[in-house]
Amino acid sequence: MPLAVYVLGLSIFAQGTSELMLAGLLPEMAADLGVSVPRAGLLISAFAMGMLVGAPVLAVVTLRWPRRTALLTFLAVFALSHVVGALTTDYATLFATRVAGAFVYAGFWAVAAGSVVGLVPAGSRGRAMSVLAGGLTLATVLGLSLGTVIGQHLGWRAAFWAVTAMTLLAGAGVLATIPGAGPRAAGGGEAGSGGARLGAELRAMARPRLWLAYATTALTTGALLASFSYLSPMLVTTTGLAPAWVPAVLALYGLGALTGITIGGRTADARPFPTLFAGVTGLVATSVALALSASVPVLAVVLILLLGGFGFATNPALNTRVFAVAPDAPTLAAAGNVAAFNVGITAGPWLGGLAIDAGLGYPSVSWLGAAIGVAALGAVALAARLHRTEAGVAGPEPAGTGEVRSAV
Known part of the structure; x- marks a missing residue:
């Protein structure tokens, strides 16, 4: 496996730490x-x-940029957004830096x-994507807890500086390992075919x-983020744990x-719908149990472990599903x-905040997560029914091409 692949994985670690660490701060x-x-x-939203906006926009805007140029530009802006965020005392400015960095x-x-x-x-593409x-x-495993400890x-500003330093190191790695020449095109084609390929992908998106x-x-x-985003204050306020135990x-x-993501990754290709049904059902059940047991420390801790397991077990199937449905529109x-992952990441904390502001308490966000999860089960059931109907007419659809992004 080329060193550059590991450098890009560590770059995702640096930026992903920023994405996740606010839940503990x-x-x-x-x-x-x-x-x-x-x-x-x-700020999580x-x-x-x-x-949500950056993924589709930049996928098209940078279509003909050399890969190294695009990657270094993105890392530089990401680092700058964290410098400004660490220095500001204004909530609105910090909010803007979070949007810019995520873009x-x-x-x-x-x-x-x-x-x-x-x-x-x-x-070797599947292994490289993993x-x-x-x-x-x-x-999720290290960055979240380390960011919380540093904060x-x-x-919390020190956590932002730490992310800045990791991002700059990632940039140095990209500069040293990613080839600098050659524009890229959608779907990996030659630059000259980018316009035609983009048109084909746009038609497939319908x-x-x-x-x-x-x-x-x-x-x-x-459903997952409604509960996850407020775990830190819930553990202190409702469960009664000392802040030092939160990380x-x-x-x-x-x-x-x-x-969860390891188990889900082994079952998603062969059994996508059973994987989704099992993961979402477990997520709903765990959310209900957490809402009922948030004040009992031992139960709450065990349920938070299960929340991460069931929530992430669905991730590989969610990712590979879109490639199975639209194999001719990979980009x-x-x-x-x-973008869809981030609709959920935006809506979950926002709806949870509304519930807390209404005086319903921190356990209410778990009830909310369970309700959203029931809606997700309905979507899975409808998709499974449509798949069975179309498979009976046209035969089985192509297998997915693998995981592109593991989002919370």
Whole structure:
């Protein structure tokens, strides 16, 4: 496996740490900025908003840029956004930096995915993509808890500086390992065929089943993020844990996520719908149990481990599903799914914040997550029915091409 593939995976780790770490820093950030915890939680939604727009826009805008130029540009803007965020005392400015950083992070995902596919033989592409996506899983396991520890002991701004340093190191690695010449095109084709390929991908995006797959991604992600985004204040306020224990519990969540995505990755290709049914059903059941048991420390900790496991077990199937439905639109199908993940990441914390502001308490966000999860089950059931109907007429659809992004 080329060194460049691992460099890109570590670059995703650096940026993914920023994406995830705010869940463990909300109380400190709210106190420092003079805002409520739910309003601080909107900074998580701000990041998702940037990724929602950035993935499809930058996938097209940078179509003819050399890969190394695009990747370095995205990393430079991402680092600058964190410098400004670490220095500002204004909530609105910090909000804007989160949107800007996420916008280019989404672009990095799109270009990095094309880069790793181009760097390895066809028979090694699945492994290369797993290394890239593994950067975000590693951020869930290590980055989230380390960012929380740094924020609690040195202040949340120190966590932003740490992300800046990791991003600059990633940039040095990209500069040293990614080839500098040669424009890229959608789907990995030659630059001169970019316009024709883009037109073909746009036509493929009109398929209703693709948009149903996007809806499933958004609902499943929203169900998880409604609960996940407020775990830190819930553990302190409702469960009664000391703040020093929060990073350890979030690390358990990351361990559950790593286990879930590993199991889901082994079953998604052969059994996509059973994988989705099992994962979403487990997510709903765990959310209900967490809402009922949030005040019992032992139960809450175990359920948070399971929340990460069931939530991430669906991720490989959510990713490969869009490639099965639209195999002739790999670039925009992937970008659209990144956007769908971030619809859920945006909506989950926002709806959870509304519930908390209404005085319903932190356990209410788990009830909300369960309700969104039930809607996700409905989307999975409809997609499975349509698949069985069309498979009976046209035969089985092509297998997915693998995971492009592992989102929370």
